[in-house]
Amino acid sequence: MLAESYPFYLANRPVAPNADLEVRDKFSGEVATRVALADAETIDRAIDFATRAAAPMAAMPAYARQAVLQHCVRRFEERFDEFAMALCVEAGKPINDSRGEVTRLIDTFRIAAEESVRMLGEVMPLDVSPRARDYTGMWKRVPIGPCSFISPFNFPLNLAAHKIAPALAVGCPFVLKPASLTPIGALLIGEVLAETELPIGAFSILPCRRDGADLFTEDDRLKLLSFTGSPGVGWALKSRAGKKKVVLELGGNAAVIVDADADLDDAVTRILFGAFYQSGQSCIGVQRILIHASIYEECRDRLVAEASKLKMGDPKRDDTFIGPIISEKEAQRLETWIRSAVAAGGTLLCGGARNGAMLEATLLEGVPDSEALVCQEAFGPVAVLSRFDDFDAALEEVNNSDFGLQAGIFTRDLYKAQRAWNQLEVGGVVIGDVPSWRVDHMPYGGVKDSGLGREGIRFAMEDMTEIRLLVIRTPG
DSSP states (O other), rough: OOOOOEEEEEEEEESSOOOOOEETTTTTOOOEEOOOOHHHHHHHHHHHHHHHHHHHHSOOHHHHHHHHHHHHHHHHHHHHHHHHHHHHHHOOOOOHHHHHHHHEEEEHHHHHHHTTOOOOEEEEEOOSSGGGTTEEEEEEEEEEEEEEEEOOSSSHHHHHHHHHHHHHHHHHOEEEOOTSSSOOOHHHHHHTTTTTTOOTTSSOOOOOGGGGGHHHOOOOTTOOOEEOOOHHHHHHHHHOOSEEEEEEEOOOOOOOEOOOTOHHHHHHHHHHHHHHGGOOOTTTTEEEEEEEEGGGHHHHHHHHHHTTOOBBBBBTSSTTOOOOOOOHHHHHHHHHHHHHHHTTEEEEEEOOOOOTTEOOOOOEEEOOOTTTHHOOOOSSSSSHHHHHHHHHHHHHHHHSSSEEEEEEEOOOOOHHHHHHHHOOOSEEETTSOOOOOOTTSOOOOEEEEEEEOOOOOHHHHHHTEEEEEEEEEOOO
């Protein structure tokens, strides 16, 4: 179980000036532990430490950076059950999903350890004209410098890892603000990092109030801001970030297309997972389900029958599939959206009932495109069904969104798969599966309101580095 209280980490060291932040068990609602909160002065000191750590971090040889990451992998494996239960408590994440996230945490650091010794450059001929006859060029990547990270509540371990691990791999010091609702995962990572011999100031992990976190965004000593969260917050942060590079992962209302030739057994199983795993709290969770008219009724009826069987309850139980969402306020919001969709002409097919922060697996059909359940991000166990006759029209419907993170296509037609890849305005197209699928080394990110830049270790490493060119003249 959780400790009675947790410190924050300032310049690699645990500090506990207070225990002001209550962290609640999201299922019981009881206070599970307390966490130290950083004030603006502490954040300023952390950035100063990170600035001073930039040179020694950049000077670390690749094998030393790799050793730090490998240490983390070993310790995460040793503390697997502890990490999973902490996640289950602080996020209300069903225990099987929690174990899956710890596995991904380990994968992310392992991939980063591998990539840390593969920061390649290139030798390039410059003699493209007579004036450059005696010149040779080469370039390498160098760390961008101190980084600012802001991570969300829904994947407290792995989405923090997708910022921390590539920073360590390239040699960037960082300051991290975890979500106040779920700070424990990041602090547990901090416990493990504190066991290593990273230069002082290499990392600070600082839970703080949102109104005290301006320095994470605005301080010019920081050279990159990586934020994962809501579009409203993310784009506002970008506007205040000044000269620093900004990477945003802002979610979406992901769609899946089920074409007439799909294997329905497989499609139904995967769509149920995509819509309701993590209790629907995933940026790439299935929210819009487009089904070919020739199979619509059968697919709909099977989805409804299976969704109605999903067990909801205590996330600590192995047989629980749907646990609480992050707060009762968010559950109330979704309940309001469902009622609005029905009032606008939609049909509730299953679910819709709320008990505190618990919301049943919910499916609707016939919901107008203007309703929030279609055009905004639900971020809960709710999905909307619609039918289509023409595949290209379905692609247009997927694109009829302000978001563009990932999309899934169930088809056996190679040419349709190619058209989807060419035409869909999203960061990733997944053929034969739901948009909710991700492996941690692939380029992951979106377009439009879904964000800016890409995560996935190698791609995040590119964002956290700059190209430095060397030109050599050999006098003739």
